[in-house]
Amino acid sequence: MSNERRDFYYHTPFLEDRHLDAKPPPSIHGFDPSSYMSLTECLHGSVDYNSLAKAFGLSPSSSEVFSSIDENSKPVEARDLDGGNSTDQIPATPNSSVSFSSSEAGGDEDSGKTKKEPQPENPEDGGEYSNKKDKAKKKAEKRQKEPRFAFMTKSEVDHLEDGYRWRKYGQKAVKNSPYPRSYYRCTTQKCTVKKRVERSFQDPSTVITTYEGQHNHPIPTTLRGSASAMFSHSMLAPTPMSSGQISFPHHQEYSFVQFPAAATSHQNIGAYPQNVNQHLHQQYQVPDYGLLQDIVPSMFFRQEP
């Protein structure tokens, strides 16, 4: 609504030219402005552009960057990536359709999509409705408060190992795409984090993962395989997840990144100036330059009209 609203998109080609031993590094490439990759959505649908830009050490007026996104990372049939989502509700201007309710973190960051404030219509007189419906409503209400974050990863594996344990609770065919979308929920009790995974129909080698919510617990140490071993100590330590960290799982074998706490409270974004860099840096597995140098410089911001 207000012009204050700005969407942030990022393009993180990091890892692309990174050599991590034997296997080809997964890369996050391209992005889909019209359906995913909107940091704004992740950040509760309301973020101050300048603050965020600052947080990442970018000049708020780096308009070239904006354009570069359009040209380079052309949202190839972006709408198709998300099937109905973007096609139907995010026509030309992604954010414009995101009926964001800036009210607060509880804003409907799911806005542009489907869920909406479930009218609290006498939950008790559900009468004819089974508690199933009530449940769904409650969940929906809850869900809206969760920050979301989506990214694309080149991978042959659909469900990327990210250190947490997930249970699949649904799968749906995606409109205009031969690939289905899977829905996962964190199996840890009391943790409401969910994630959706789907393969890009434009680029079948790309997996689009959307995280929703924040883990309120450390990574399960009983994780089988090497997953747990690859997470940095900083991750396994009782990190203040409550502060709003969001993890950027790419590929279990290569890296694991935590996004600075900015995710949960947009008001604080301005509070992570340059520290963000160091912050991120610590999280990377790759020592030398870390992926940070890839991610930050390539962190593109875009302002939608």
Added chain:
DNA sequence: CGATTTTGACCAGCGC
């Protein structure tokens, strides 16, 4: 046998 996945049904939001 418990945990997880599969899958059809159901529900809510949105556009027409």
Added chain:
DNA sequence: GCGCTGGTCAAAATCG
């Protein structure tokens, strides 16, 4: 109001 679509539920099936 209706149809479409995304998201979730939950019973059944499958897995380890």
